[in-house]
Amino acid sequence: MEPECQSAVIQAEGLRFRWREGEPDVIAIDSLEIRRGEAVFIAGQSGGGKTTLLNLLAGVLKPTAGRLCVLGADLAAMPNARRDRFRSDRIGFVFQSFNLVPYLSLLDNVLLACRFSPRRRERIAAAGSDPATEAARLLARLGLDVKALAGRDVARLSTGQQQRVAVARALIGRPDLVICDEPTSALDADARDAFLALLNAETAAAGATLLFVSHDRSLAPAFDRTIVLSDINRPGEAKR
Amino acid sequence: MNAPLLSLALKSLINRKATAILTIAAIALSVTLLLGVEKVRSGARDSFANTVSGTDLIVGARGGAIQLLLYSVFRIGDASNNISWQSYEELRAWPEVAWSVPISLGDAHRGFRVVGTTAGYFEHLRYGRRQALSFDAGQPFADLFDAVIGADVARELGYVVGDRIVLAHGAGAFAVQSHDDKPFTVFGVLARTGTPVDRSVHVSLAAIEAIHVDWQSGRPPRPGQAVSAEAARAMALQPKAVTAVLVGLKSRMAAFAVQRRVNTYADEALLAILPGVTLQQLWDAIGGLEKALFAISVMVVVTGFMGMTAVSLGALNERRREMAILRSVGARPREIFLLLVVESGGLAAVAAAVGAAMLYGGIWLARPFVQSQFGFHLPAGGLSAYELALLGLVVLAGCASGALPAYLAYRRSLADGMAVRR
Ligand SMILES: Nc1ncnc2c1ncn2[C@@H]1O[C@H](COP(=O)(O)OP(=O)(O)OP(=O)(O)O)[C@@H](O)[C@H]1O
Ligand SMILES: [Mg+2]
Numbered sequence A: 001m002e003p004e005c006q007s008a009v010i011q012a013e014g015l016r017f018r019w020r021e022g023e024p025d026v027i028a029i030d031s032l033e034i035r036r037g038e039a040v041f042i043a044g045q046s047g048g049g050k051t052t053l054l055n056l057l058a059g060v061l062k063p064t065a066g067r068l069c070v071l072g073a074d075l076a077a078m079p080n081a082r083r084d085r086f087r088s089d090r091i092g093f094v095f096q097s098f099n100l101v102p103y104l105s106l107l108d109n110v111l112l113a114c115r116f117s118p119r120r121r122e123r124i125a126a127a128g129s130d131p132a133t134e135a136a137r138l139l140a141r142l143g144l145d146v147k148a149l150a151g152r153d154v155a156r157l158s159t160g161q162q163q164r165v166a167v168a169r170a171l172i173g174r175p176d177l178v179i180c181d182e183p184t185s186a187l188d189a190d191a192r193d194a195f196l197a198l199l200n201a202e203t204a205a206a207g208a209t210l211l212f213v214s215h216d217r218s219l220a221p222a223f224d225r226t227i228v229l230s231d232i233n234r235p236g237e238a239k240r
Numbered sequence B: 001m002n003a004p005l006l007s008l009a010l011k012s013l014i015n016r017k018a019t020a021i022l023t024i025a026a027i028a029l030s031v032t033l034l035l036g037v038e039k040v041r042s043g044a045r046d047s048f049a050n051t052v053s054g055t056d057l058i059v060g061a062r063g064g065a066i067q068l069l070l071y072s073v074f075r076i077g078d079a080s081n082n083i084s085w086q087s088y089e090e091l092r093a094w095p096e097v098a099w100s101v102p103i104s105l106g107d108a109h110r111g112f113r114v115v116g117t118t119a120g121y122f123e124h125l126r127y128g129r130r131q132a133l134s135f136d137a138g139q140p141f142a143d144l145f146d147a148v149i150g151a152d153v154a155r156e157l158g159y160v161v162g163d164r165i166v167l168a169h170g171a172g173a174f175a176v177q178s179h180d181d182k183p184f185t186v187f188g189v190l191a192r193t194g195t196p197v198d199r200s201v202h203v204s205l206a207a208i209e210a211i212h213v214d215w216q217s218g219r220p221p222r223p224g225q226a227v228s229a230e231a232a233r234a235m236a237l238q239p240k241a242v243t244a245v246l247v248g249l250k251s252r253m254a255a256f257a258v259q260r261r262v263n264t265y266a267d268e269a270l271l272a273i274l275p276g277v278t279l280q281q282l283w284d285a286i287g288g289l290e291k292a293l294f295a296i297s298v299m300v301v302v303t304g305f306m307g308m309t310a311v312s313l314g315a316l317n318e319r320r321r322e323m324a325i326l327r328s329v330g331a332r333p334r335e336i337f338l339l340l341v342v343e344s345g346g347l348a349a350v351a352a353a354v355g356a357a358m359l360y361g362g363i364w365l366a367r368p369f370v371q372s373q374f375g376f377h378l379p380a381g382g383l384s385a386y387e388l389a390l391l392g393l394v395v396l397a398g399c400a401s402g403a404l405p406a407y408l409a410y411r412r413s414l415a416d417g418m419a420v421r422r
Helices: A050-057 A080-090 A106-115 A118-126 A131-141 A159-171 A189-206 A217-222 B003-015 B017-051 B065-074 B085-092 B120-124 B151-157 B205-211 B229-234 B252-263 B275-318 B320-328 B333-374 B385-416
Strands: A010-017 A027-034 A039-043 A065-070 A091-094 A177-181 A209-214 A225-228 B057-061 B097-109 B112-117 B135-138 B146-149 B184-190 B200-204 B244-249 B270-273
Touching: A010 A050, A027 A050, A039 A189, A039 A217, A050 A065, A050 A177, A050 A209, A080 A091, A080 A118, A091 A159, A106 A118, A106 A131, A106 A159, A118 A131, A131 A159, A159 A177, A159 A189, A177 A189, A189 A209, A189 A217, A209 A217, B003 B017, B003 B333, B017 B275, B017 B333, B017 B385, B057 B065, B057 B252, B057 B275, B065 B244, B065 B270, B065 B275, B085 B097, B085 B244, B097 B120, B097 B205, B112 B120, B112 B151, B112 B205, B151 B184, B200 B205, B205 B229, B244 B252, B252 B270, B270 B275, B275 B320, B275 B333, B275 B385, B320 B333, B320 B385, B333 B385
Parallel strands: A039 A209, A039 A225, A091 A177, A177 A209, B112 B200, B146 B184
Antiparallel strands: A010 A027, A010 A065, B057 B244, B057 B270, B097 B112, B097 B244, B135 B184, B146 B200
């Protein structure tokens, strides 16, 4: 009998993932636990499996073996459609770069998260607001002048501005977990520090757990805890 | 569940305006062609079937049945032989025959065929649903040099009752020998029928004799041998032959028997046809062409969609990032698939609507031209059930051509997750 999923945000045991049958495991993590409200930094070199791990945690990829609990739900056992729903309701995601859908406006890019998630809409409504107002509020808190930028093609925003829009999208409707895949690698040092401070403050204000991966270890001090991926992940040889 | 998808698809298409518009234009044109071929086909068929009705048999000199139908009814081509007046006299006296209308072809007036006939023509000829001919102005010819013209002749040449016209020998617009010594007076103008009658000039059989009275073996009179119009009036203008005879029977049951009797007539090689049967044969003969046209227009539509698929495949790589973002906010791979299918289907639906609109606009503009050049009426009407079904198929084909890129995107988002590298 497998143990029930606990209240920890992430709990993995014997987690294995390989892209294709016969290829070596890219992810082989015996144990990983992240507690609620933590801001965790996962450091790892390029090709080390950071993005793959985040895809597993976000329920986009399904583990090849092992147990994976995210926010109390057994992701490994969850059917595909429910994992997609789960992600849209509970997890915000920020990519390394090019986070915005080019044909949507600034506001629509943020609202995209609400479109696929009734739960986010309900949470905004419960707080006595509506999605558009909430999106504008978040963008303003992230230092974007919505009125001035509203009419602008999103592809014309600066990289830093685009990343902040992506954070607003991740945070809208108060998801429980925000996952960032190297969101600062395209920013210069000043912009990066400002971005990290904002990200930390806003996820904390939203009451979300923050999971942040990067190959750049110098970012570590900005977080509560650092996990070095190569310490816990031991990718294997090809199996017959 | 798919309201967000619809709005995404719409915005994505608007974002790629130029490609979307070009794609729509290409497919809309092909749809116009497809519907147009279909329209012409059904219009031609109706027009065909409407050309002759109420005539039980058509008799001509022995030759091809379709040829006989073509020259006697459609006024296309010429007879290779005539029927002697004597045979005609015998035939009309057969007990089964209720009425008979002889016609004599071979002359023209400014590109319109001249039909020598009897007053019975205006009485017995039927078109469409057994409608009789009627006069817009004037009445059947009375005098030797009276002519009754069809509606198109009157409209195109601007003739009214009382105008004088000159006939020419030989058919077609390039008839060289003019009968200018014996001018005719327009005595009646027929109401429009939508059949070749509209494009005919009718005179009496005697008039045909009169204008050729001084001709010898098909050649104009030599100088000094010409006979004036006044002198011609005094001569015996008994026709020696006619080109064909339209026959109405007392009982249609007798049609086959009479047909057999004509075909085995001993004194002269004759041919009788049942117009309905021969019309069907003619239609079947043209049917091959009609099917080929239809097949070509279907190919053109398919080409349009292949272009669309190619464009959409080409854009797929560029859109990997967009798909990854959609996945990250919770879109299911199935929804990614649907998004692309809806985009293609939407383009196809707009193109189908634009194509249909262009066709109807085109018909509206082209109708007078087609009526005058080809003698049939382009039906405007609404979209027939068949045409609606065609348009539905076009939209389905649009969705289908979106399916390949959509499937690739679907596979990719399953296989790669959000791990998109650039
Ligand atoms: N879609 C895929 N199909 C097959 N193999 C893949 C796929 N995506 C990644 N991999 C492989 O998985 C391994 C881990 O890749 P991953 O993208 O997770 O690394 P990463 O730590 O995010 O690297 P980076 O810092 O460069 O983004 C690599 O060896 C990579 O080649
Ligand atoms: Mg990566």
